[in-house]
Amino acid sequence: MDNPIGNRSLMLRYVLLAIGWLSVALGVIGIFLPVLPTTPFLLLAAACFARSSPRFYHWLVEHPRLGPWIRNYLDGNGIPLKGKVYAIGLMWASILLSCYLVPLPWARAFMLTSAVLVTVYILRQKTLHKP
Template sequence: MIRALLSFLGYVALALGGLGIFLPLLPTTPFLLLAAFCFLRGSPRMHAWLMSHRILGPYIRDFQAGRGIPLRSKCIALALMWPSLALSASIMPVPWARWFLLIPGIGVTIYLWRLPTRPGGAADRPDPPPDQISRE
């Protein structure tokens, strides 16, 4: 029963993380980390798939290992987030509420810049095979 619940939560977190790629105020990384955690205990097959995913896997593994994220990824995230927040503020019907969009914008900016910066991109180094990934 608990495995089924964790698998379900993993799928929900994965879906929210996927939506977060396209929606400016929905975070991607925390949901992907939650999905990895849930799948680790609920669905080993989905955990292996997520960790060996060509795009998402290296970022999750690097984040979990404390190696940080590439500077390029930080810059892209901020370059997409701030214009999205500005667009959201411009169409916000309540003028005084526009200022509240600064809270997540500043918070995410500080969070990203405090993360360790790993040189290069995820493709700059070979990834270990999925069966050799640490499951701590």
């Protein structure tokens, strides 16, 4: 079986690593700053690391503080309600601001359609209830 990471261009791997580390930083900031959602950023980091560096992926998923945020989703336990609320709220705020700033009707339609689909996806995910 081919190594999926080995088939990616070096530039793409670096871009994915950069996005992954930026997402980790934003996720950690989100733990302390209630305006930023932690779970979506850490999930994005895990997805980027899974496609660019198995070492960083395993580090993140097994991390004693950050790992549980990701493992709960990956294990099918769901997303915390706070994560869902922040993800949907910030997404809609940014989409609506973008729609205000971009006057092109086709771009607005694309952004709004994307926001609706992502909202439906997030809402359909199981909600993680703390014990």
